[in-house]
Amino acid sequence: MIRVGINGYGTIGKRVADAVRAQPDMEVVGVAKTRPNFEAEQARRLGYDLYAAVEDRAGQFDEAGIETAGMVDELVAESDVVVDATPSGIGAQNRELYEAENTPAIYQGGEDADVADVSFNARSNFEESVGADHVRVVSCNTTGLSRLVAPLREAYGVEKVRATLVRRGGDPSQSDRGPINDILPDPISIPSHHGPDVETIFPDLDIDTLGMKVPATLMHMHSVNVTLEAEPDADEVRDLLAEQSRIFVVDPALDIGGSGDLKEYALDMGRPRGDLWENCLWGESVTTEGSDFYCFQAIHQESDVVPENVDAVRAITDAATAEESVATTNDALGI
Ligand code: NAD
Numbered sequence: 001m002i003r004v005g006i007n008g009y010g011t012i013g014k015r016v017a018d019a020v021r022a023q024p025d026m027e028v029v030g031v032a033k034t035r036p037n038f039e040a041e042q043a044r045r046l047g048y049d050l051y052a053a054v055e056d057r058a059g060q061f062d063e064a065g066i067e068t069a070g071m072v073d074e075l076v077a078e079s080d081v082v083v084d085a086t087p088s089g090i091g092a093q094n095r096e097l098y099e100a101e102n103t104p105a106i107y108q109g110g111e112d113a114d115v116a117d118v119s120f121n122a123r124s125n126f127e128e129s130v131g132a133d134h135v136r137v138v139s140c141n142t143t144g145l146s147r148l149v150a151p152l153r154e155a156y157g158v159e160k161v162r163a164t165l166v167r168r169g170g171d172p173s174q175s176d177r178g179p180i181n182d183i184l185p186d187p188i189s190i191p192s193h194h195g196p197d198v199e200t201i202f203p204d205l206d207i208d209t210l211g212m213k214v215p216a217t218l219m220h221m222h223s224v225n226v227t228l229e230a231e232p233d234a235d236e237v238r239d240l241l242a243e244q245s246r247i248f249v250v251d252p253a254l255d256i257g258g259s260g261d262l263k264e265y266a267l268d269m270g271r272p273r274g275d276l277w278e279n280c281l282w283g284e285s286v287t288t289e290g291s292d293f294y295c296f297q298a299i300h301q302e303s304d305v306v307p308e309n310v311d312a313v314r315a316i317t318d319a320a321t322a323e324e325s326v327a328t329t330n331d332a333l334g335i
Contacts (some may be wrong), residue, residue: 003026007084010085011173025320030075051070078186083309137305162225163224178213182214226294234288245330249282
């Protein structure tokens with residue numbers, strides 16, 4: 001069993017913990033948090049050993065009546081791999097801790113690419129992380145774009161990607177984020193940082209991205225145009241995308257009109273927390289004009305990187321091939 005510690009138990013960390021626990025070849029050593037709150041209480045209810053991340057705040061857990069198993073450095077020492085799911089920028093500060101304990105670490109997309117030796121997407125470059133000590137799972141948007149670009153590159157070749165990312169203002173629990181009543185070019189300068197981030201996965205890809213933020217919390221929406229090196233018809237491309245295990249090609253018969261319907265569908269399916277681990281790509285939107293391909297896809301920012309973190313654990317420990325890992329992860333989660 002691969003022993004996995006999770007440092008940072010918020011939106012991403014709690015989902016990664018549950019996904020790791022569901023794997024047949026992994027166990028959760030414990031999770032670390034800075035302070036007691038409802039998520040700390042739930043971690044204990046779920047039976048995770050809880051470690052305090054900050055020495056001088058450790059007593060707060062006792063005061064709140066929440067039992068801890070020790071300090072984060074003990075968690076790191078006992079783990080074969082640590083998944084760092086702390087807020088952006090904290091992961092880079094934690095690297096020293098992982099190095100001190102000689103524990104390989106996986107960071108999240110909020111960190112700069114240079115926090116790690118390699119950026120990771122299971123569908124695109126799993127092998128590059130095999131045996132690495134520090135791996136960064138790219139952001140939710142970069143994961144979504146990489147999953148789409150990988151099969152298109154393999155099947156047709158890609159001349160240029162242009163994507164407009166309509167991004168949720170914040171996650172449902174982030175009441176301090178926005179906008180509340182606006183549509184923001186974000187960043188106003190073009191291209192946005194997302195294109196260069198996709199290039200950490202495909203260094204030779206020609207991609208330009210534009211970003212916006214809107215008053216929504218459920219999902220991001222991508223409007224994508226890819227100029228291919230071939231002229232396939234739309235049905236062929238749709239079939240190719242439908243074969244990808246982490247792309248859910250939305251059938252028109254489902255009458256799913258947007259991210260609200262998608263989230264409702266996930267809840268109706270009994271998905272934990274209403275999570276949508278796959279890119280949700282509207283089949284009807286798949287269009288080709290000569291060598292130009294177009295589509296809309298929705299990305300559930302809170303969960304699409306979760307199976308990627310699980311696969312990154314297998315890559316870093318050299319425990320499986322990409323195909324084996326993706327199949328095991330998908331099977332355990334029900335993707
Ligand atoms: P979050 O704020 O929901 O959770 C972070 C958790 O880490 C919180 O529980 C916080 O208390 C804890 N924490 C803070 N400082 C810590 C420390 N020093 N040691 C241990 N724990 C600490 O954040 P999140 O949304 O889960 O984001 C985590 C990372 O994942 C970021 O890099 C983010 O960019 C990335 N990410 C987030 C999303 C998303 O939409 N939420 C999507 C993809 C990637």
